[in-house]
Amino acid sequence: MKKRVAILGSTGSIGTQALEVIQAQPQAFEVEVLTAHSNANLLIAQAIAFQPNAVVITQEDLYEDVRDALETYPIKVYAGMNAVNSVVQMDTVDIVLTAMVGYAGLQPTIKAIEAGKAIALANKETLVVAGQLITQLAREKGVNIYPVDSEHSAIFQCLAGEFHNPIEKIVLTASGGPFRGKDRSFLQTVTKAQALKHPNWEMGAKITIDSASLMNKGLEVIEAKWLFGLRNDQIEVVVHPQSIVHSLVQFEDGSLKAQMGLPDMKLPIQYALHYPHRLKSSFPRFNFLDYPQLTFEKPDLETFRNLSLAFEAMERGGNAPCILNAANEVAVAAFLREEVGFLEMSDLISDCLAKVAYIAEPSLDDFVQTDKEARQVALSLMQA
Numbered sequence: 486m487k488k489r490v491a492i493l494g495s496t497g498s499i500g501t502q503a504l505e506v507i508q509a510q511p512q513a514f515e516v517e518v519l520t521a522h523s524n525a526n527l528l529i530a531q532a533i534a535f536q537p538n539a540v541v542i543t544q545e546d547l548y549e550d551v552r553d554a555l556e557t558y559p560i561k562v563y564a565g566m567n568a569v570n571s572v573v574q575m576d577t578v579d580i581v582l583t584a585m586v587g588y589a590g591l592q593p594t595i596k597a598i599e600a601g602k603a604i605a606l607a608n609k610e611t612l613v614v615a616g617q618l619i620t621q622l623a624r625e626k627g628v629n630i631y632p633v634d635s636e637h638s639a640i641f642q643c644l645a646g647e648f649h650n651p652i653e654k655i656v657l658t659a660s661g662g663p664f665r666g667k668d669r670s671f672l673q674t675v676t677k678a679q680a681l682k683h684p685n686w687e688m689g690a691k692i693t694i695d696s697a698s699l700m701n702k703g704l705e706v707i708e709a710k711w712l713f714g715l716r717n718d719q720i721e722v723v724v725h726p727q728s729i730v731h732s733l734v735q736f737e738d739g740s741l742k743a744q745m746g747l748p749d750m751k752l753p754i755q756y757a758l759h760y761p762h763r764l765k766s767s768f769p770r771f772n773f774l775d776y777p778q779l780t781f782e783k784p785d786l787e788t789f790r791n792l793s794l795a796f797e798a799m800e801r802g803g804n805a806p807c808i809l810n811a812a813n814e815v816a817v818a819a820f821l822r823e824e825v826g827f828l829e830m831s832d833l834i835s836d837c838l839a840k841v842a843y844i845a846e847p848s849l850d851d852f853v854q855t856d857k858e859a860r861q862v863a864l865s866l867m868q869a
């Protein structure tokens with residue numbers, strides 16, 4: 486039986502790579518739903534190529550363009566976030582790949598879990614904002630969440646066959662980004678173009694800036710906590726500039742397992758969509774002789790404050806990671822508009838964490854309110 490896949494964010498880096506995976510494995514997958522935000526032309530082209538049952542464009546003013554272009558095809562066309570929340574619940578969807586960026590991933594993931602759909606989770610912000618709520622809901626509904634993020638996929642792959650063996654700790658690898666080894670005076674003047682040059686991965690703009698500031702690793706620490714049910718002190722970060730060792734698990738006997746390979750998201754995407762079976766692929770193979778040195782170093786938490794801020798938010802718990810995430814989204818968007826400097830992003834996040842009301846046991850409504858409030862506070866701090 487083919488798996489019928491809903492791809493939320495099909496026009497992005499993960500979304501387009503997921504479609505490549507699906508195209509290469511037509512016996513295993515078919516596309517049931519595609520959603521995009523602003524890139525109507527690419528959504529239309531994808532819909533014509535993959536013939537899904539339904540597409541959604543979340544930017545509502547683009548609805549007519551998409552509808553008119555797909556008029557002669559048997560494809561349902563919808564617009565807006567409410568439509569995304571509905572299509573993920575369609576009977577014909579088997580698995581939902583959450584490949585949209587940011588807080589926008591939260592509601593549709595909840596809706597998909599409520600409808601009992603398996604989740605292939607790329608959108609790490611969902612677990613950062615509301616990890617406890619999401620994982621509890623998934624348990625209640627008997628829904629599996631398969632990680633797509635490369636580090637979490639690595640850990641998940643290391644855990645295969647180890648479900649009776651407790652984890653002692655996990656080690657998340659970080660590339661260190663384009664500014665690894667630089668000091669704060671260097672970071673003061675770095676440009677958007679420099680920050681967008683990731684040394685190893687081709688990704689969307691938001692996650693690429695997060696990688697440069699090490700916020701990506703902070704978000705991944707929180708994501709790992711919830712995905713693997715870990716205590717905070719079981720999560721370690723090590724900088725590994727080659728991005729070949731994707732992450733490691735240490736078991737209670739001291740054995741360390743790592744998952745390795747060239748940096749290519751198609752493998753973790755395919756693994757998540759087709760778990761537990763690996764599909765034969767032509768993804769480029771790693772050769773040790775091309776990498777005579779795999780190196781590891783300590784992250785510089787003083788220069789890259791975002792990673793410490795994420796650890797602090799995780800320690801505080803409650804709605805603190807939600808505040809961190811919202812402030813970071815505002816900060817990154819402002820950095821990409823060249824309205825704030827690289828180091829100012831951390832100041833903004835730190836000030837938001839201090840100013841937005843703390844809630845120890847937030848409900849879903851509390852998260853929605855916290856996200857709103859944190860964005861307002863961040864914007865007002867930028868204008869001050």
Ligand SMILES: NC(=O)C1=CN([C@@H]2O[C@H](COP(=O)(O)OP(=O)(O)OC[C@H]3O[C@@H](n4cnc5c(N)ncnc54)[C@H](OP(=O)(O)O)[C@@H]3O)[C@@H](O)[C@H]2O)C=CC1
Binds near residue numbers: 495496525609687689
């Ligand atoms: N890229 C990567 O290699 C990795 C990404 N991830 C995670 O996966 C997610 C996607 O990342 P990536 O593919 O790089 O991001 P991109 O920016 O490349 O793509 C984002 C996708 O989300 C859509 N989108 C943007 N804003 C909204 C919104 N407000 N509502 C609904 N949809 C929206 C975009 O639509 P449109 O383009 O039409 O505007 C696009 O399809 C992120 O959470 C990221 O952290 C995790 C690991 C690796």
Ligand SMILES: CC(=O)[C@@H](O)[C@H](O)COP(=O)(O)O
Binds near residue numbers: 692695
């Ligand atoms: C591909 C992927 O999973 C990204 O999250 C990647 O890991 C970013 O790299 P760094 O954050 O380690 O620079």
Ligand SMILES: [Mn+2]
Binds near residue numbers: 636705
């Ligand atoms: Mn990652």
